[in-house]
Amino acid sequence: MSAPHVDRHGGSFASDVWVTFVRWTIKSVRNPFVLVVSLVQPIIFLVLFTQVFGGVATSALEGISYETYLVPAIVIQVALVAAATSGIGLVNDIENGMFEKTLVSPMNRSAVFLGKTLAEIVRIVVQVTIVLVLGVLLGAEIATGVVGAVAIVGICVLFSVWFTAFSNVLAVLTRDEESTIIGANLLQLPLLFVSSAFLPLPALPGWIRTVATFNPITYGVDAARAVMLGEDTMTVIEITQFDGMWNTLVPALAVLLGLALVFGSVAVYAIGRAASADVR
Amino acid sequence: MTDYAIEARDVAVTYADGTRAVRGVDLLVERGEFFGFLGPNGAGKTTMIKTLVTLLRPTDGSVTVNGCDAVADPRSVRATVGYMAQETSVDPELTARENLRFACDAYGVARSRRDDRIAELLELVELTDVADKVADDFSGGMKKRLDAATALVHRPPLVFLDEPTTGLDPAARNRLWAYFRRINDEGTTVFLTTQYLEEADQLCDRLSVIQNGAVVAEGTPDELKRRVGGEILAVELADADESDRAVSIAREEGLFADGAVIEPSESGVTVTARDARARGTDLLVALRDAGIGVVGFDVRAPTLDDVFLAVTGEPDGNASGTETEREPTDGVRSGPVGAGGRDSSGRSTSGTDERTGSGVDR
Numbered sequence: 001m002s003a004p005h006v007d008r009h010g011g012s013f014a015s016d017v018w019v020t021f022v023r024w025t026i027k028s029v030r031n032p033f034v035l036v037v038s039l040v041q042p043i044i045f046l047v048l049f050t051q052v053f054g055g056v057a058t059s060a061l062e063g064i065s066y067e068t069y070l071v072p073a074i075v076i077q078v079a080l081v082a083a084a085t086s087g088i089g090l091v092n093d094i095e096n097g098m099f100e101k102t103l104v105s106p107m108n109r110s111a112v113f114l115g116k117t118l119a120e121i122v123r124i125v126v127q128v129t130i131v132l133v134l135g136v137l138l139g140a141e142i143a144t145g146v147v148g149a150v151a152i153v154g155i156c157v158l159f160s161v162w163f164t165a166f167s168n169v170l171a172v173l174t175r176d177e178e179s180t181i182i183g184a185n186l187l188q189l190p191l192l193f194v195s196s197a198f199l200p201l202p203a204l205p206g207w208i209r210t211v212a213t214f215n216p217i218t219y220g221v222d223a224a225r226a227v228m229l230g231e232d233t234m235t236v237i238e239i240t241q242f243d244g245m246w247n248t249l250v251p252a253l254a255v256l257l258g259l260a261l262v263f264g265s266v267a268v269y270a271i272g273r274a275a276s277a278d279v280r
Numbered sequence: 281m282t283d284y285a286i287e288a289r290d291v292a293v294t295y296a297d298g299t300r301a302v303r304g305v306d307l308l309v310e311r312g313e314f315f316g317f318l319g320p321n322g323a324g325k326t327t328m329i330k331t332l333v334t335l336l337r338p339t340d341g342s343v344t345v346n347g348c349d350a351v352a353d354p355r356s357v358r359a360t361v362g363y364m365a366q367e368t369s370v371d372p373e374l375t376a377r378e379n380l381r382f383a384c385d386a387y388g389v390a391r392s393r394r395d396d397r398i399a400e401l402l403e404l405v406e407l408t409d410v411a412d413k414v415a416d417d418f419s420g421g422m423k424k425r426l427d428a429a430t431a432l433v434h435r436p437p438l439v440f441l442d443e444p445t446t447g448l449d450p451a452a453r454n455r456l457w458a459y460f461r462r463i464n465d466e467g468t469t470v471f472l473t474t475q476y477l478e479e480a481d482q483l484c485d486r487l488s489v490i491q492n493g494a495v496v497a498e499g500t501p502d503e504l505k506r507r508v509g510g511e512i513l514a515v516e517l518a519d520a521d522e523s524d525r526a527v528s529i530a531r532e533e534g535l536f537a538d539g540a541v542i543e544p545s546e547s548g549v550t551v552t553a554r555d556a557r558a559r560g561t562d563l564l565v566a567l568r569d570a571g572i573g574v575v576g577f578d579v580r581a582p583t584l585d586d587v588f589l590a591v592t593g594e595p596d597g598n599a600s601g602t603e604t605e606r607e608p609t610d611g612v613r614s615g616p617v618g619a620g621g622r623d624s625s626g627r628s629t630s631g632t633d634e635r636t637g638s639g640v641d642r
Contacts (some may be wrong), residue, residue, distance in 0.1 A: 096369065101365070104335055106386075
């Protein structure tokens with residue numbers, strides 16, 4: 001009996017990453033609705049907040065327009081929303097069997113994880129760029145220019161890692177689309193409000209300042225804002241060894257990197273456990 | 281190189297909560313064979329198949345698939361097998377062609393041959409004219425066919441089919457059977473789990489019957505049927521109340537060979553015996569002489585249903601109607617995160633998981 005012969009080409013780590021990246025990119029391009037809808041809330045925030053609070057807020061901001069102040073918060077919000085959909089994608093994959101299908105294929109599992117994450121990063125880059133352009137059109141100014149704009153996009157990507165990991169952990173724990181969406185969304189607004197996102201911390205009550213110190217959003221927003229304004233904006237940690245905005249960027253990026261590593265490891269562990277079923 | 285496509289020795293799988301889903305199963309499947317793994321709901325079929333395709337790690341025992349050790353070298357096993365899960369697994373947002381392309385790339389089908397292979401498979405499962413429609417719009421049967429095609433992209437020498445036709449209508453089921461026969465004819469070893477006895481009878485060269493995690497019978501469909509003890513003669517009486525008297529007559533007259541089983545049935549008498557066909561008329565005459573009216577009779581070869589009844593004590597493998605196998609069952613066994621009623625990939629396995637799309641149907 002001559003069984004047909006298996007001839008596996010490619011199969012390198014890079015090609016496994018690419019194959020997965022292509023699948024997720026097709027899925028997100030095919031659903032432009034999701035891409036657009038996930039931008040709607042941040043854009044509504046941007047427009048309404050500047051109109052409603054702009055006049056009041058400007059007095060708390062020393063000579064900066066509220067548009068300029070708010071754009072860094074909105075881009076971080078966009079990154080947050082995009083990161084939440086990562087877990088939703090995983091839940092959908094589990095539900096429609098593609099997760100198992102991938103596990104039973106000879107693809108490298110880390111490569112699969114990386115390919116999906118890369119597709120999400122591309123999406124965040126596109127969405128953040130759209131919001132930045134819109135912000136500038138509304139009157140926001142990026143003091144550090146185009147290089148600064150690129151840096152802000154980079155900060156948003158780095159920022160998104162911990163929340164991406166978090167939503168993936170939610171996904172494998174709940175294995176339910178609704179729970180993952182609710183869990184991720186429930187956290188999103190309170191986190192934004194108890195941070196330096198919408199108003200300078202000195203203008204907020206003491207307890208919010210305390211919470212904001214431990215809120216990852218503060219570090220993402222402060223880093224993006226430091227680049228936006230080209231100056232040291234951080235008030236939760238006072239560092240003065242560096243120059244201007246670097247006094248914000250160095251500690252903020254260090255915190256974001258640390259969070260990315262911690263949450264990322266938990267997510268890799270959780271997904272790994274989900275991939276190898278629980279037998280003795 | 282071993283002669284076996286599957287060589288499983290004393291395999292046991294115990295879930296974290298202590299449920300022993302598979303307890304000491306031995307399986308030898310020869311290359312080119314169409315092998316059936318038969319059992320009632322929750323017998324351990326899916327756990328066993330998931331162990332063979334490396335989704336589960338056996339708690340005990342050894343598993344060798346296509347000559348590769350499933351525990352030590354799972355990636356070699358994965359590269360050389362195709363697997364069609366019990367629940368249809370296709371990406372609903374991709375088209376049929378894109379689903380197949382993804383599978384080709386995942387299994388490393390050479391780029392130069394990819395498009396030909398996709399066209400060939402679309403042809404095989406008769407989805408060519410809807411190749412560029414998203415799978416979400418497909419009917420349940422079409423999704424199953426697409427799923428089957430994605431399991432074959434790399435021409436695996438061994439294909440695992442886990443209850444591939446559960447929930448399908450007879451026409452869709454016959455169509456899938458034809459594909460499975462064809463790939464087997466071309467030399468592919470097929471490992472099929474099913475709770476449909478007819479399916480096993482139609483397709484399989486050899487069968488194992490599993491119950492409560494252990495193999496309770498093994499052999500060709502014919503061998504298993506022979507184990508029932510011969511042909512089955514059913515006599516229908518004009519007055520069913522006389523069945524006890526008819527049974528005594530059949531027993532007293534010594535009409536049938538040793539080992540015959542003579543029992544009252546709802547409408548008369550049932551005789552299972554090697555010579556049930558040959559001696560059937562004698563029984564009819566004896567009954568007439570005793571003044572018992574006979575309104576009908578039927579002699580038939582035993583079916584796998586009878587085998588099932590004989591070896592598992594259950595009427596058939598599909599006791600709960602169209603319900604798919606629950607494994608782990610009813611939340612007793614736990615998945616990886618302890619959620620009840622979910623399989624190892626976390627999908628809910630309760631009830632028939634037939635996601636039928638709207639729109640395109642054929």
